[in-house]
Amino acid sequence: GQNIDQPxxxxxxxxxxxxxxxxxxxxxxxxxxWYQQHAGEAPTFLSYNVxxxxxxxxxxxxxxxxxxxYSYLLLKELQMKDSASYLCAVIDSNYQLIxxxxxxxxxxx
Amino acid sequence: xQTIHQWPATLVQPVGSPLSLECxxxxxxxxxxxxxxxxxxxxxxxxxxxxxxxxxxxxxPQNLSASRPQDRQFILSSKKLLLSDSGFYLCAWASGTxxxxxxxxxxxxxxxxx
Numbered sequence: 001g002q003n004i005d006q007p008x009x010x011x012x013x014x015x016x017x018x019x020x021x022x023x024x025x026x027x028x029x030x031x032x033x034w035y036q037q038h039a040g041e042a043p044t045f046l047s048y049n050v051x052x053x054x055x056x057x058x059x060x061x062x063x064x065x066x067x068x069x070y071s072y073l074l075l076k077e078l079q080m081k082d083s084a085s086y087l088c089a090v091i092d093s094n095y096q097l098i099x100x101x102x103x104x105x106x107x108x109x
Numbered sequence: 110x111q112t113i114h115q116w117p118a119t120l121v122q123p124v125g126s127p128l129s130l131e132c133x134x135x136x137x138x139x140x141x142x143x144x145x146x147x148x149x150x151x152x153x154x155x156x157x158x159x160x161x162x163x164x165x166x167x168x169x170p171q172n173l174s175a176s177r178p179q180d181r182q183f184i185l186s187s188k189k190l191l192l193s194d195s196g197f198y199l200c201a202w203a204s205g206t207x208x209x210x211x212x213x214x215x216x217x218x219x220x221x222x223x
Binding site (some may be wrong): 011030031033040041042043044045048050087095097099100101102 | 151152153155199208209211212213214215216217219
């Protein structure tokens with residue numbers, strides 16, 4: 001079967017750095033997305049990785065290792081508004097998007 | 110720029126009543142369109158997707174149906190709602206130019222069945 005694993009919940013402190021991991025077992029791989037979803041709102045697109053390495057976009061960076069079936073989202077200089085769920089999603093060999101259940105990130109002052 | 114509109118934002122319906130949720134996209138042509146449901150505290154469940162007018166693929170057998178009468182219009186329907194149909198319904202679009210394009214979501218409809 002196809003599976004994406006993310007921690008259910010993480011807690012971090014305002015101003016700190018947090019890394020949210022995502023491991024996947026899918027039938028093939030054609031890319032990986034990270035989305036942010038604030039409580040009660042729709043997900044918004046953060047990043048896309050298809051090649052190994054780090055993609056940086058402001059305070060957010062996303063890393064991919066295809067050989068390890070692993071990605072992480074790195075959030076720097078955490079702000080209270082970063083409190084949200086972070087969803088990892090993988091495009092499989094049939095170009096179907098497989099969604100993880102999301103990681104709820106709680107930021108404390 | 111592209112925008113996606115989804116309505117209503119909130120809906121309360123009795124069991125056994127019909128449903129119609131509408132989603133429209135502006136600023137793009139031939140988008141891929143999607144309907145998802147998200148239960149409280151859970152991940153996204155793909156219900157239907159469409160790559161063109163009249164082309165609907167169903168991912169989960171249930172009492173819901175979808176239609177795409179126009180290129181940028183996607184409708185989710187039910188003839189008789191069940192209690193288990195409660196949830197947060199999200200419409201999304203992605204560029205039809207490639208199969209690895211990110212999906213962009215509407216604001217969602219929170220559906221409560223009484």
